[in-house]
Amino acid sequence: MATDSALTTEQILSATEDALRRFGPAKATVVDVARTLGVSHGSVYRFFSSKTALREAVTERWLAQAHDDLRFIAIEPGPAAERLHRWLTTLFAAKREKALDDPQLFATYLTLVAEASHIVDAHVDTLIDQIAQIIQDGIEKGDFRHTPISATARAVLEATAHFHHPAHAAGWSDPAAEDRFEALWKLLLRGLAADA
């Protein structure tokens, strides 16, 4: 139990995730979260002004976890093609792990994500910016041909939705999934490369 004075945002978000896992997105309340932490629901409201704000914060944290390693790949040195491949496979692996390890919590987050499209949009923009950074490096070094960077970065993210968008999670345990990703990657890389 946390004492009221030592309560942190991270504790509240973790307790919220527990409540969501136990009661599901339709039934989990701020009172459940407060009870888990041994504090009053007023204490929770001092951190998050509403149940919606709390759910959004936990959704944002969940999405951010999926791409925490990605931003390092985006700024590393090294050939753009290799980094973009690693960035995409890391994203795919992170999403697949979340979906397969804890399918119930994953399903819960699908509900939360559907409620908070502006948070998803911000998440997608972050991912597109990272891809754009790699593509720009590739163009500057002459590995990738000149293209409108931002539109191409979005196209790469959308083209690979099959391997990171939660709606396609049912196919991620298919043993053929990795080969299919590689076939798609080859096609995209030929599309990006300065010469074929």
Place this chain on the structure above:
Amino acid sequence: MATDSALTTEQILSATEDALRRFGPAKATVVDVARTLGVSHGSVYRFFSSKTALREAVTERWLAQAHDDLRFIAIEPGPAAERLHRWLTTLFAAKREKALDDPQLFATYLTLVAEASHIVDAHVDTLIDQIAQIIQDGIEKGDFRHTPISATARAVLEATAHFHHPAHAAGWSDPAAEDRFEALWKLLLRGLAADA
């Protein structure tokens, strides 16, 4: 009302679609279908041995409608790049029309499709075969580079999921959707083309 003796498969499937639209996938029954047609539920069972068989048949018809024009594009003469572009935009337009014109029925079909993955798999295989046919033509005429045809055809379908998979329907009314599709198409075409 159809008399029992004149009853056709098409009538039953249309009545089933009506029942699904009115009562939703959870509540629509074979009795509802029979009542709409003015026949006994036994008459319906002479065509479809179970409620599951009936739901699968209506799902199959619905999916087939989305790609009825596509098979002609796959076998037409003409440059492969132009045909593949037209095939993809026709698929996108057909799905978008279904999603936006009758969102409730579209949502119903999402439920049915989730119940009948073998029917969806067959649908996807049909689409991949059509893309493969166009890619093969393109390779034979020297417009497309040599690639493993079937794997590349699947990669093209998966790469464009954002614009035809029902899970992404919420984005199809976005005014930027067509420009985004074109950016993705350019990337894919450069990946397919024999020389850049």
